Amino acid sequence: MKKLLFVVIALCLSGMAGQAFAYPDTWTQFDPNDLDAARDQTMGNTQQMLEERGSVECIACHGETNDQYDGVMNTLEISEATMSAALSCMNWELRGICVWMTCLVPPVCSFSTSxxxxxxVPDLVIQSYDRANGEPWTESQDINQVSQGDADSSWVTTIISWIEDYNVDDVGIRGGVSTEAKKDQHANLYFKLVDAYGNPSLIAYNALAQTTFGLVCAGQTFPFFPYFISNLDSIAWRWDVPEMFYPQSWLPLINTWDLGSVTNNYGAIYPRHGFMTAQDPLKAGVLSAFRAAHFITRSGEPHLYYTIDKADQDGYWPSDPLDKDREDTGIWQMLYPRTDSSCQRFPYGGNPSSNRRSTDGSYIWNFWKSYKCCTRQGQQLIFHTG
Structure with a gap:
């Protein structure tokens, strides 16, 4: 009886926190000694149940091994769009001075300033999309394959089989949107895949920074490096474990943990997983990208990722982790479906233009993070302003 009670409570918590799926009305009785079969039946029949309820677009779609999808934007186009917006997005400011000390024979020391x-800095390219093997950045498909992050990789199929313990081929890699006519059953439910890579433009951007005699701060991310691939983060990104138990995940309508305002709400930041309920596909894409950047800019989060959170150094100060209310912690440049020549904080205004809404569910952004720096002019930094 205790085992049954624990399972029922866990299932309720998972459904409420993740909002990933609701159980059918016919589940009024089931054998507590055969929970595996009951679970497999529910999970395995998700697509069928959704189709019976109304209009469903690929909530259980799966990229095939011979998928020939070429993406919507290549590396050259991303680099050109990034560099064309550099003057606008870098938001360059003169903040103060640094005082350096060099001691050859203490206490004989010299001082200099910079x-x-x-x-x-355009640290990351972040893409949000619906279908496995449907990465909008063309070359990222190769990165995902090398990283074992593509839909058909042994890592992804093994981890999902290990957690859910059913035939992955029958269920597929879920993704897309469900818009049933019946209330309270997956209405306007989205699942987004999100990947974040080091921006390929950093090669040119950092080279430019080195020629400015310390007047432009360079970035610290590595071009093309996969900092986050949601398929590799299956446990946290698909089942929101353990974030479903976070206090932030149980505080609905609390603006502190929501992206946006009461009149322009994009949804809850926590739990930071791929499921969300939204009436606007643009809001679903924005929220999923923001959630990923939120933990990528932090250390020690319960996800499988590489952080871009770096410690301060003498003469080099990265900004704090992403905060929805602070522009210096991160701004965004849309690359697809519309290519912007400027950056802004998320969320967009109450009525963003229609050309920001993708017809294929794919979105690409540059994530620009701020840095402060000064050129090293001595052995030790003893004072700085700004």
Whole structure:
């Protein structure tokens, strides 16, 4: 009886926190000694149940091994769009001075100064999309395959089989949107895949920074490096474990943990997983990308990722982790479906233009993060302003 009670409570918590799926009305009785079969039946029949309820677009779609999808944007196009927006998005500022000390024979020391500046750097390319093997950035498909992050990789199929313990081939890698006519059953439910890579433009951007005599701060991410691939993060991104138990996940309508305002709400930041309920597909894409960037810019989060959170160094100060209310912690440049020449904080205004809404569910953004820096002019930094 205790085992049954624990399972029922766990299932209720999972359904409420993740909002990933609701159980059918026919589940009024089941054999407590055969929970595996009951679970497999529910999980395995998700697509069928959704189709019976109304209009469903690929909530259980799966990219095939011979998928020939070429994406919507290649590396050259991303680099060109990034560099064309550099002057606008870097938000360059002169912040103060740094005072350096060099001691050859203490206490005989010399002092020198350098300018302290602040600017944003295009650290990451973040893409949000519906279907496995449907990465909108063309070359990222190869990165995912090498990283074992593609839909058909042994890692992804093994981890899902290990957790759910049923035939992955029958169920597929879920993704897409469900818009049933019947209330309270997956209405406007989205599941987004999100990947974040080091921006390929950093090669040119950092080279430019080195030629400015310390007047532009360079970035610290590595071009093309996969900092986050949601398929590799299956446990946290698909089942929101353990974030479903976070206090932030149980505080609905609390603006502190929501992206946006009461009149322009994009949804809850926690739990930071791939499921969300939204009436606007753009909001679903924005929220999924923001959730990923939220933990990528932090250390020690319960996800499988590489952080871009770096410690301060003498003469180099990265910004704090992403905060929805602070522009210096991160701004966004849309690359697809519309290519912007400027950046802004998420969320968009109450009525964003229609050309920001993708017809294929795919979105690509540059994530620009701010840094402060000054050129090293001595052995030790003893004072700085700004």
């Amino acid at each position: 300018l302290k500046v602040k600017n944003h």
